[in-house]
Amino acid sequence: MIIIKDLFANLAILISLLFLYTQVSNRSPLTPRSSYQIKLLAGISGGFLGNVLMQYSINIGTTIVDLRLIPIILLAYFGGLVPSIISMLLIIGGRFLIGINISSYASTVLVITVTLFSVWIARTHLSKQMKRMIMLTFSNISASFLFLYLIKDINFLLKLIPIYWIVSYFSGYIAFNTVTFLRKSQELFNKYKAESMIDPLTGLNNVRKFDEVFNQSLADLEKKKQKLSLLYIDIDFFKKVNDTYGHAEGDVVLKELGHILRSCTRTFDIVSRNGGEEFTVLLLDCPLDQAVQIGERIRETVEDHSFILTQGGTINLTVSIGVSCYSDTTKDAGLIINDADKALYEAKRSGRNMLCVAHY
Incomplete structure (x- = not known):
């Protein structure tokens, strides 16, 4: 129950900060063609979110379990390489600030692997839903191997891994749909705002x-x-x-x-x-x-x-x-x-x- 509670606390933080970010960036939503300034802001925001999630993680010895990979996956999907790398570096740095040990080094490998894989998948011609599913599945598989390597308590692993997969999929689904919904809402708002200032017949200012x-x-x-x-x-x-x-x-x-x-x-x-x-x-x-x-x-x-x-x-x-x-x-x-x-x-x-x- 503690595992579920902590992971859902991560989810609540994730959704809250995603909502806050989309409100701040409503005039310039992140895309692979965004300016470097927007990508930098998005990458820093993703890194900040990942570090906040690590502060509310499940601690198992020197290993910490959380949803820090979700912001990276979102950035890779919506923004491409640059914001993902920035977020990745900030999350890796934050993990080493928590502690330098075998878990932090293994976590670094995990974060880099998931980041590069997600960026690659985002560039393919797969459907949107397929891209999201593959990114989340690869992230879950990679995290599971990390847990198996670092955590020796088999009984605990049998509880942790299934719960982590369920919460991770659920969190990813909620996160992707939250961002997509907010972006569409912002686009409609900006469209209606622009149309309210334009004469529909001539296209001139009204x-x-x-x-x-x-x-x-x-x-x-x-x-x-x-x-x-x-x-x-x-x-x-x-x-x-x-x-x-x-x-x-x-x-x-x-x-x-x-x-x-x-x-x-x-x-x-x-x-x-x-x-x-x-x-x-x-x-x-x-x-x-x-x-x-x-x-x-x-x-x-x-x-x-x-x-x-x-x-x-x-x-x-x-x-x-x-x-x-x-x-x-x-x-x-x-x-x-x-x-x-x-x-x-x-x-x-x-x-x-x-x-x-x-x-x-």
């Missing part, structure tokens, strides 16, 4: 993302002392497009305009669809004269562009643009949205297909 970036840009202005410009863009007579050709064709126009806006702006500018036929371009570290150049490039490109309709034929459209800039048109950065909006409606009133600059 108004929520625009507000987030705009507020962050205002905060950065205090530190960087840079200029911030805004283009407010509206498609002229877009309602006629929907009324004449239908909303499906209107959507085609909006998508194509999104492509034009991307092509006419810098890679780090924030292009958003703020609703309906209204778009914005937040120009980071951009003075007024450069913002006007970018705005005119957009206006001219749209004017010269033929929008191809799905039902056949093309149409030509124009846009009106309002421009504001901190600190060229206002000293209050928080007003550039309102100022650009006023400039846009001035362009509309002045005949459309125009760019107007906000008044200082």
Whole structure:
């Protein structure tokens, strides 16, 4: 009963720390293609977990029995060679800190063998379930040989080895499924979070993302002392497009305009669809004269562009643009949205297909 109790204590620690790690690394889950920084963090975390498990092990003379091999197997499966080796070295080092004896040397051989075998299996083209089963089985067989070599009490071995196999398989199953479930949950969360910031029609930022970036840009202005410009863009007579050709064709126009806006702006500018036929371009570290150049490039490109309709034929459209800039048109950065909006409606009133600059 003590054996079962201690091994299940190991399992509880294992699952708890795995859950904690996945929460910390939720933006960058470990894969064989992860950066070395992520692999280093994963390897250190696995080594830490293995050392914690050794502190709550079953002690049989100088031999300690625990689930330290599970973190290594997980790292080999999900991350490949680098994190597994880092974890292996930390676990070996931790074992020697507990005591230098025949058991620690034998344990070193075991850990190295299981690590290298698991990394090799992870690279094969076997199914996921087969890889997991082979890794855990090899680990159990290797550990059993170690127990037979180090522990001379046959009666105790007859109890220990079957229980160890059962708990090890169960722990491995729980660990693999816990990590897989948490990773899928994180992927879905990150996907939904990204989608909540993206306009589904054009693929541009939506108004929520625009507000987030705009507020962050205002905060950065205090530190960087840079200029911030805004283009407010509206498609002229877009309602006629929907009324004449239908909303499906209107959507085609909006998508194509999104492509034009991307092509006419810098890679780090924030292009958003703020609703309906209204778009914005937040120009980071951009003075007024450069913002006007970018705005005119957009206006001219749209004017010269033929929008191809799905039902056949093309149409030509124009846009009106309002421009504001901190600190060229206002000293209050928080007003550039309102100022650009006023400039846009001035362009509309002045005949459309125009760019107007906000008044200082």
